Amino acid sequence: xxxxxxxxxxxxxxxxxxxxxxxxxxxxxxxxxxxFEEGTGLAAHCTQMLxxxxxxxxxxxxxxxxxEVPFQxxxxxxxx
Numbered sequence: 153x154x155x156x157x158x159x160x161x162x163x164x165x166x167x168x169x170x171x172x173x174x175x176x177x178x179x180x181x182x183x184x185x186x187x188f189e190e191g192t193g194l195a196a197h198c199t200q201m202l203x204x205x206x207x208x209x210x211x212x213x214x215x216x217x218x219x220e221v222p223f224q225x226x227x228x229x230x231x232x
Contacts, residue, residue, distance in 0.1 A: 160201045167194045 158166070170191040174184060 158197070160198060163194045163198050163201075167191055167198065170194070 170187050173179060174187055174191075179187060
């Protein structure tokens with residue numbers, strides 16, 4: 153299923169809805185597969201948007217070598 157041009161926030165909201173629906177386990181196999189297909193497309197779309205945003209930030213910073221800090225599972229989101 154093709155992902156229409158949606159904002160990152162719209163895509164994430166829909167992806168969360170899909171995950172919730174699949175976790176409930178109330179969908180038929182066919183419907184679950186359609187939701188899974190849509191979800192994987194949305195996840196790829198969101199990843200692409202994040203990659204583009206990261207590239208833009210690097211460009212705006214003038215290509216300065218920035219030390220990457222690895223994500224630590226369980227860290228609190230500080231609103232960024």
